[in-house]
Amino acid sequence: MAKHPVVVYGASGYTGMLIMDWLIDQNIPFTAVARNAGRAKEMMAQRVVRLESANYELIEADHDVDSLIEAFSGAKVVCNTVGPFTNFGLVAVEAALKAGCHYLDTSGEQSHVRAVRDGYGELYRQAGLLVSPSIAYMYSFAEIAAELALEAPGVDALETATLARGPRGGGAGVSVGSTATIFDTYRQEACYLWEKKLVSHDKHASFNISSPDFMQPVFALPWSGTSLPVYFESDPRVRSCVSCVGFYDNNVMQTVHALGQKWEAEYANLPREQQDVVLKQIVDSTTPSMPPRERTSLHRTVDFAIGRGQLAAVRATVHGITPYIATGALQVAGAIKLIDGDTAKVGFASGSKAFGHRHLLGFLEQRGLARATISQL
Incomplete structure (x- = not known):
């Protein structure tokens, strides 16, 4: 049973430890939950900043509903980082509900977001x-940009892009969990919102994004469709939403795209067990170990939303740094609100809908993680 108000599930993972950094920074006691407490203790000692000053406990729990109910009970908020979420996420969602906790996660997979909405949204509301789900750099920054665009009267159609850079331009600096998630999306349907309905992207869909932030177009992919079309599907202001993701290094994204085409040609019809083996080989070959902590001088991001209406046209841009560190900050910004009982929504809702996009942006701006600009087109 948790002794503290916030549970961080995935205590030995890259993102989980960054959430702990921000909880310690905000002087919030927390319960760290891991499947292997010994490994988690070792990793936390190496990587969690100011751990010696933290008020926390470490609990070991198996990844099943009953074990997690026991670990989560007594807390107010669960911050789940254990992915790929399409494989593991719903166990923690169910456990948090039965333990009486609010639930946040860092997922990027659209299929997981849809499964949470359809299977648990009403139960949580009751x-x-x-x-x-999906309170993380991907896709909270793009959603903040979209909400800023929607402040302009008459906007009802959104196009968003999430563009990130790491060492050597792109792939280096991606966590093991994120890599597994990226390649697991080959098995998932990716949708965009068109005239209030979710529509499947073509399996080989890609985008060439022209942005004033870059000299050359950025090659981008649907990236499972992102969470935004799902969150805006029930928003009366929005008729359509198309979202994509790119790295500054086009070669990285073109390699991912080529692997996706190879997947469709060679692996898509294999039994799931054989697909799992193929995906593990891809992940092991591309991200064999946990990356180092992000550097503010290298890890930069540009997220923008173009909002259009019959005559309205606006562009909102959020420039940022260190997306994983920013993810930890976003999770804690939400947890603070929930600890205080201050949420605009219960049931299924995005971070911007539950806590306010201006609150999340302000939390990031005050800590030097993001800045926003809005321009009429």
Whole structure:
């Protein structure tokens, strides 16, 4: 049973430890939950900043509903980082509900977001609890940009892009969990919102994004469709939403795209067990170990939303740094609100809908993680 108000599930993972950094920074006691407490203790000692001053406990729990109910009970908020979420996420969603906790996670997979909405949104609403997947750099920054664009009267159509850079331009600096998630999306349907309905992207869909932030177009992919079309599907302001993701280094994204085409040609019809083996080989060959902590001088991001209406046209841009560190900050910004009982929504809702996009942006701006600009087109 948790002794503290916030649970961080995935205590030995890259993102989980960054959430702990921000909880310690905000002087919030927390319970760290891991499947292997010994490994988690070792990793936390190496990588969590100011751990010696933290008020925390470490609990070991198996990844099943009953074990996690026991570990989560007593807390107010669960911050889940254990992915790929399409494989593991719903176990923690169910456990948090039964333990009486609000639920946040760092997922990027659209299929997981849809599964949470359809399977648990109403149950959480009836319990007076919030269930909010995808509170992370991907795709909270793009959603903040979209909400800023929607402040302009008459906007009803959105196009968003999430563009990130790391060492050597792109792939280096991606966590093991994120790599597994990226390649697992080959098995998932990716949708965009068109005239209030979710529509499947073509399996080979790609984009060439022209942005004033870059000299050359950026090659981008649907990236499972992102969470935004799902969150805006029930928003009366929005008729359409198309979202994509790119790295500054076009070669990285073109390699990912080529692997996706190879997947469709060679692996898509294999039994799931054989697909799992193929995906593990890809992940092991591309991201064999946990990357170092991000550097503010290298890890930069540009997220923008173009909002259009019959005559309205606006562009909102959020420039940022260190997306994983920013993810930890976003999770804690939400947890603070939930600890205080201050949420605009219960049931299924995005971070911007539950906590306010201006609150999340302000939390990031005050800590030097993001800045926003809005221009009329």
